[in-house]
Amino acid sequence: MQVSDSPGETGQVRGGGARADRARRIADIVRHQILAGSLTGSLPTENELAAEHNASRNTVREALGLLRDEGLIDRAPKVGTRVAARKFDHGLDALLGLQETLREHGTVRNEVRAATFITAPPAVARRLDLDPGAQVVYIERLRYLAELPLSLDLTYLAPDVGAEVLAHDLATTDVFVLLEQVTGQSLGGAEIALEAVAADPHTATTLDVPTSAPLLMLERLTHLDDNRPVDLEYIRMRGDRITMRGSLTRSTPEWKVL
Amino acid sequence: MQVSDSPGETGQVRGGGARADRARRIADIVRHQILAGSLTGSLPTENELAAEHNASRNTVREALGLLRDEGLIDRAPKVGTRVAARKFDHGLDALLGLQETLREHGTVRNEVRAATFITAPPAVARRLDLDPGAQVVYIERLRYLAELPLSLDLTYLAPDVGAEVLAHDLATTDVFVLLEQVTGQSLGGAEIALEAVAADPHTATTLDVPTSAPLLMLERLTHLDDNRPVDLEYIRMRGDRITMRGSLTRSTPEWKVL
CATH class of the missing domain: 3.40.1410.10 (Chorismate lyase-like)
Incomplete structure (x- = not known):
């Protein structure tokens, strides 16, 4: 079985869906951190999240877009990304x-x-x-x-x-x-x-x-x-x-x- | 506390939402019958459901519309209403x-x-x-x-x-x-x-x-x-x-x- 640091970025790509798959993966982890209360207020920057998840900034941006569409976070220029909804x-x-x-x-x-x-x-x-x-x-x-x-x-x-x-x-x-x-x-x-x-x-x-x-x-x-x-x-x-x-x-x- | 046979039809009506409220109530009961497997195949007719739920045919029709929109039932002229999805x-x-x-x-x-x-x-x-x-x-x-x-x-x-x-x-x-x-x-x-x-x-x-x-x-x-x-x-x-x-x-x- 192939060992790699980041399946999406290294040949496990399956057509156009690959980045969306990686974005979903990141979104799930961040969602749980928000729900569990371990992320509150401002989220880390896109660069920090990219490093944390070993992903590109584009993938991180797509992941945050999914959470914004769910109403979990707000994103605004200058203000950055903040937790929006309390569950x-x-x-x-x-x-x-x-x-x-x-x-x-x-x-x-x-x-x-x-x-x-x-x-x-x-x-x-x-x-x-x-x-x-x-x-x-x-x-x-x-x-x-x-x-x-x-x-x-x-x-x-x-x-x-x-x-x-x-x-x-x-x-x-x-x-x-x-x-x-x-x-x-x-x-x-x-x-x-x-x-x-x-x-x-x-x-x-x-x-x-x-x-x-x-x-x-x-x-x-x-x-x-x-x-x-x-x-x-x-x-x-x-x-x-x-x-x-x-x-x-x-x-x-x-x-x-x- | 007022005692009545059918709250929606007898003065508990609260504006335009009342029939929609009664439809939701009926839809919930029928939904559970479908999920629990006590309703399978063809559903009772609108008249039968109206009698069972002490409601008008219009209300029953609206209730069935909610379940159709959820994909739980199919409705077609002549064929009638049938359970569509298996959960x-x-x-x-x-x-x-x-x-x-x-x-x-x-x-x-x-x-x-x-x-x-x-x-x-x-x-x-x-x-x-x-x-x-x-x-x-x-x-x-x-x-x-x-x-x-x-x-x-x-x-x-x-x-x-x-x-x-x-x-x-x-x-x-x-x-x-x-x-x-x-x-x-x-x-x-x-x-x-x-x-x-x-x-x-x-x-x-x-x-x-x-x-x-x-x-x-x-x-x-x-x-x-x-x-x-x-x-x-x-x-x-x-x-x-x-x-x-x-x-x-x-x-x-x-x-x-x-």
Whole structure:
């Protein structure tokens, strides 16, 4: 196997894509440094980055262009390159509400767009273990941190606990916290599904992003400690504001195969 | 709190967005039914869906339009609405390679675009616990299932294990499996970060999606069982092909707080 200092510059080139491949490689490393907080404020100069990544200035410029297009950095003549967007970490290791997970960053404010009983669509009734045609509580919230919209959350609650949740302050308290208050139980587990989807025009307007901007879409069915499913959510998070972070082990932990 | 059968249709309407809000709500439920495999082939008619979701046909049509724009369904006169895209589940509960997690769906084929030693950029060296300027093995793979491109994976391996991995067949075997073979150790844990990002033009061409298509971006640092970090990866998965699925518990499991 060939040993070289820099695959792109020394014969591993595969057509016109080669510089773009090297730029992507550099962009990924710099992106992670920004997300992890090890690069803040001003970025190193193009020359410094070129030396660091053993690449040409043109390749570095292309890499920074990718990060600028993602909204992660700003570039301006004289000012140089600066980190633009702050992304927040949402934990994947434990079941946490948004306010709980972002506690150290400030207060989450919820604009409550709907909070009412509706007849559960059959698919919702099935997942919440309810009879067909049962009533459920439907809550729709646009969630802000420091006046920045972070996510749009659609929530279906089992009717008994939902009725009690409706009596509380939805503007400043996580539904998870309210569920534990009104039931006197801890939450148990949740099944989650995560996807990347493009923002449709109406959602884009609501979340204040361009149409087709990438969103993290989280579907989450949460159970009480006694295993009853009570909370079905569809959460759209702005891709430029939220990173989901967690840890995995090679073997499935015992508590997950019960 | 007002009790009504259908919040959108009965006075919870908030300006022109109301039907779009109801359409999103329906689209989310139908999306999950498709992803979970409980809706396959032909979808119910617009009238059936309207009855099921207690909504107007116009709202249902708008909901189906959202799913069509995501590429999840096809709609054609006479033929009706059919599930178009197949999405695959990638497990979030255990640390698995792509071939391991998709085993039941077929064989993953890897187009190896680079496999060589490079000088580690400082940020990569730090994460892999190597001295500045150390060599690492860099592997770039475009990964296919049944001839569909699924993901573009950029991998940095510690030099000793990387050299041995390079001697094996990268086109048909997960790097995780090779790491365990060449070290005689199991993998231990990994730290992961998941984001939604838009495909840049070059990546879009490589993954055969439109420019700006949503991608799930996974950054993963994997340790051997003895806790040495050996494998740093940047994985871009097509948003229309992969769902990450897992389970969470309210309290952080003990094995995660070691």
